[in-house]
Amino acid sequence: MTASVPPLRPPISLLPVQQLTRLEDGERLHSLLWQAGNGWRMISSAVLGGGIGVRSWVLNAQVSHGYQRTDPHRHLAELAREAGAHGPGVGLMTAADVRAYGHAHDGGAEAVATAGLGVRGWAASPRQGAALAPTPGTINIVVALPVPLTDAALVNAVATATEAKVQALLDAGFDCSGTPTDAVCVAARIPDSDEELHAFAGPRSLWGARVARAVHHAVGAAARL
Template sequence: MTAVLPPPRPPVAGLLRVQHLTRVENGERLHALLWRAGPDWRMISSAVLGGGIGTRAWVLNAQVSHGYRRTDPERHLAGLARDAGAQGAGVGLMTAADVRAYGHACDDGVEAVVTAGLGVRGWAAAPAESTVAPVRPDTVNMIVALPVALTDAALVNAVATATEAKVQALLEEGYDCSGTPTDAVCVAARTGPGREAHAFSGPRSLWGSRLARAVHGAVRGAASCAP
């Protein structure tokens, strides 16, 4: 069994200062990470709670049981966030991985926090017959924060850039896969009066390249201690 390493801690002055939460469900001790982003953040996410594009004030990445059977994950995540005191609209992610073993990296103002459960993994363009088998909720969850505003198109492009960086990191860590069937992402960009919205976030753009390097480092950190 791979040892769970103590999680690296974001710098005090960083954007992504996550809070570790603990709860007990059905006799099992579970963990979560909560980022209280606050106002003036516009996010894009594939999450079941708060997915799409919009103004969001927090991001919750909650560990759930490997035997998770609830059919209302959106309500479940909203309740966990409410119990933690999160206010306003937010994003809720879930994973069967122990989120205490997260990876954190930054690159010139862009920060990423990643949790990785890689027990079930494969390639996105797998044969059709492989998509019908039930899978455990092992997941790679990525949360990225940029200190600048992005247009809607650039937010979409940022998701693609983050995904490319994730695959590169997994391959470099020795995982022959593009991820897991349930990977999720949340990219947060600053907003507010007087902020110029950047139109590009591909891997060779100024902010996209920084995003890619931050995600790459955080995924490698999380994957290195994944079970």
């Protein structure tokens, strides 16, 4: 008798997202919430919880196309509290329907992306820049890594994720580098006292390569939805 081989179990997700729905000014809007919990350091360009620090959740909230609030950080904090998220976290927003998200993993790195591509273009533009309040539209990328990174490697991971985003857009047939309001968040584990920190996250480093592939797949999936 031949022993049966049990099927491979799917990997436990580092980045499980919860889909939420709310009614706001008569419009049904959606959000993605990752309740990361304790043990994470995050780097983000988000309007809420941006910079580098200990964070325990990430909210990616859909807002209306005519969004006019001038306090998006307060709005996101309110939405997070209503969703049951407590403590410091990261808040992203977009006019895209976040239910159409891409989710990919590679070698332990995991990425979730939403892609609002209504207003897109190239980063280097002849237009003069202006200090305006964030507007919805937006490609939002969240990455989770099961290992600790140095501050420099966290910055490097943001650059790697951004490069992979542009590659994914071009591969999906979009003639652009992104939107004017793209945001990114990279989460890495807080190290134990004797745990070595990874110092590199460029696209040819071990974890940077995994970040690049995960983001490429997630953004590509979201852009095609």
